Amino acid sequence: MTAQTLLRRATGLSVSKSVAERAVGQRMEQTGFADSETYLHAITPAEMTQLIELVVVPESWLFRDPxxxxxxxxxxxxxxxxxxxxxxxxxxxxxxxxxxxxxxxxxxxxxxxxxxxxxxxxxxxxxxxxxxxxxxxxxxxxxxxxxxxxxxxxxxxxxxxxxxxxxxxxxxxxxxxxxxxxxxxxxxxxxxxxxxxxxxxxxxxxxxxxxxxxxxxxxxxxxxxxxxxxxxxxxxxxxxxxxxxxxxxxxxxxxxxxAVIQVAALPPARTLRSVPPAPRPRRRVPHRRQPQRRRARVPCRYSKPLCKRTCWPKRACWPTVASCAKRAKKCHAHLARVPEAAEAYFMLGIINELAGKMDLADDYWRRCIYLQPDHYEALCHLALLAERNGNSTAASTLKARAARIFQRRQASN
Missing domain, CATH: 3.40.50.150 (Vaccinia Virus protein VP39)
Structure with missing residues (x-):
C-alpha cells in the first residue's frame, strides 16, 4: 500500500503523492527506518498520528469570513x-x-x-x-x-x-x-x-x-x-x-x-468556457467575432509581469454601467447551471468594480482564484485592490503568484 493510499484511508484527505512521500521520508529519518515499505508495514496508530500531523497544515485566523x-x-x-x-x-x-x-x-x-x-x-x-x-x-x-x-x-x-x-x-x-x-x-x-x-x-x-x-x-x-x-x-x-x-x-x-426528479430530467446545460456578454445589436458587435474579442483580453505588454494597470481590448468589449444588472443576471444564471465556472465569478467581479462595489468585487475574484488558482487576470485585480486598501503584504503575495503564472505562459508560448 502506498503512503498516499494509507493517508487517504486514515483521514479521507486526498493528498498528492509528493506530499505523502515527503511526510513518510521525514518520519523515516526520525524513527530510523531505511525502507519506506517496511515503515508503512510497521506503522502503529501512534505513528500514524505523527504522520498525519505532517500533511495536515491548518490555516485559519480569528473572525475569518465574519x-x-x-x-x-x-x-x-x-x-x-x-x-x-x-x-x-x-x-x-x-x-x-x-x-x-x-x-x-x-x-x-x-x-x-x-x-x-x-x-x-x-x-x-x-x-x-x-x-x-x-x-x-x-x-x-x-x-x-x-x-x-x-x-x-x-x-x-x-x-x-x-x-x-x-x-x-x-x-x-x-x-x-x-x-x-x-x-x-x-x-x-x-x-x-x-x-x-x-x-x-x-x-x-x-x-x-x-x-x-x-x-x-x-x-x-x-x-x-x-x-x-x-x-x-x-x-x-x-x-x-x-x-x-x-x-x-x-x-x-x-x-x-x-421536484428533484423533474429537475434532474432536464437536458444537461452545456458547459461554457466563459460567460458571454449581454447581446448587442449585430451591427456593433457581430456574433461571429465574439470569440476573438474574448481571447483578446490579455495582460499588458510590458516587461514586468504585473503593472499598475491591466490593458484590455476596446471599451465596447466591456460592460457599461447601464448593462451591469443584465450581465450580472446572465452570470448568475450560468453559475446556477455550472457552479464551478470560475470565469463567471471573474466577470461578476468586473461588473461590481464598475458599479463601485469593491467589497463584492473582491469576494467574486477570490471565488474565481479558488476555483481556478492560475487565473492571471483575477490575481492582478486582487493585487491592485489590496494595494489600494493599503495591504502591502497581500498585494506582494498576489503579485508573486501572478508573476509565476505570467512566466509560465511566456515559456509555453
Whole structure:
C-alpha cells in the first residue's frame, strides 16, 4: 500500500503523492527506518498520528469570513428568546480560531453563556493542543477590526496573546474525524454546524460521505456554514442555501423528491468556457467575432509581469454601467447551471468594480482564484485592490503568484 493510499484511508484527505512521500521520508529519518515499505508495514496508530500531523497544515485566523458568525448570533438570539439553547459544532476547528470567534461574537451580541454550547473537533491532536492553550500570534489577528483582542485576550509575550479563561471554558475541544463521527449517538444533535473549507480536500465519494454525516448531525431546522467554494457540493447533496449575505449558510433541503426528479430530467446545460456578454445589436458587435474579442483580453505588454494597470481590448468589449444588472443576471444564471465556472465569478467581479462595489468585487475574484488558482487576470485585480486598501503584504503575495503564472505562459508560448 502506498503512503498516499494509507493517508487517504486514515483521514479521507486526498493528498498528492509528493506530499505523502515527503511526510513518510521525514518520519523515516526520525524513527530510523531505511525502507519506506517496511515503515508503512510497521506503522502503529501512534505513528500514524505523527504522520498525519505532517500533511495536515491548518490555516485559519480569528473572525475569518465574519458574516458567518453574525448569522449565527442572530439565530442563537432568536432561539434563546423562545427559551431554546443552541448547540454549535465546529469541525474541523484547526487551532481553535473558529470556535473562539463564535464565542466572542456571541458575547458581543449579549448572548448569555447558558444560551449556547460549542463543541470543536479536529483530526490533528496538535491542533487540539494548541486550541486548548488558546495562545495566538500575529497571523491570527488578520481581521480588519482587531478591537476584540483588547476585550478578550491578554498579552503573554512578544506578539502572542492568550484568550481569556471565561471564553476558553465555553468551548469543548476533542480530537476526531468527521468521517468516523458517531452519527447515531449525535443524530440531529447540533443546531449550528461550522464545516468550512474541508470538502475541498476530498474527492467526490468522500465529499458525499462527509455531507451525509453532517446532515445526520444537524437538526432538521438547523443551519450549516460552509466555505463559499463548497456550497455547490452541499446543494447537490441535500442542502439548500439560506439568505444570509456572504455567510454561505445552508439548511437541509425539504424539496419533495418529485421536484428533484423533474429537475434532474432536464437536458444537461452545456458547459461554457466563459460567460458571454449581454447581446448587442449585430451591427456593433457581430456574433461571429465574439470569440476573438474574448481571447483578446490579455495582460499588458510590458516587461514586468504585473503593472499598475491591466490593458484590455476596446471599451465596447466591456460592460457599461447601464448593462451591469443584465450581465450580472446572465452570470448568475450560468453559475446556477455550472457552479464551478470560475470565469463567471471573474466577470461578476468586473461588473461590481464598475458599479463601485469593491467589497463584492473582491469576494467574486477570490471565488474565481479558488476555483481556478492560475487565473492571471483575477490575481492582478486582487493585487491592485489590496494595494489600494493599503495591504502591502497581500498585494506582494498576489503579485508573486501572478508573476509565476505570467512566466509560465511566456515559456509555453
Amino acid at each position: 458574516q458567518a458568525f453574525y448569522a449565527t448570533v442572530e439565530l442563537v438570539q432568536e432561539r434563546w428568546a423562545r427559551g431554546r439553547a443552541t448547540r454549535i459544532l465546529s469541525i474541523p476547528c484547526a487551532g481553535g480560531e473558529e470556535p473562539y470567534s463564535m464565542a466572542m461574537a456571541l458575547r458581543d451580541g449579549g448572548v448569555p453563556k447558558q444560551a449556547f454550547s460549542i463543541d470543536a473537533y479536529d483530526l490533528s491532536p496538535g491542533c487540539i493542543e494548541r486550541a486548548q492553550a488558546g495562545i495566538y500570534g500575529r497571523n491570527a489577528f488578520r481581521a480588519q477590526d482587531v478591537a476584540f483582542r483588547e476585550r478578550y485576550f491578554t498579552h503573554v509575550a512578544d506578539d502572542c496573546y492568550r484568550i481569556i479563561d471565561a471564553l476558553r471554558e465555553q468551548v469543548t475541544f476533542r480530537q476526531g474525524n468527521l468521517l468516523q463521527f458517531d452519527t447515531a449517538t449525535y443524530s440531529k444533535h447540533y443546531d449550528v454546524i461550522f464545516c468550512r473549507n474541508l470538502l475541498i480536500y476530498f474527492d467526490k465519494p468522500t465529499t458525499r460521505a462527509a455531507i451525509q454525516n453532517l446532515s445526520a448531525l444537524l437538526a432538521d431546522d438547523g443551519m450549516l456554514l460552509a466555505g463559499y467554494a463548497e456550497v455547490p457540493s452541499f446543494c447537490q447533496n441535500g442542502f439548500a442555501p439560506l439568505q444570509f449575505r456572504q455567510a454561505f449558510a445552508l439548511k437541509k433541503d425539504s424539496t419533495p423528491p418529485a
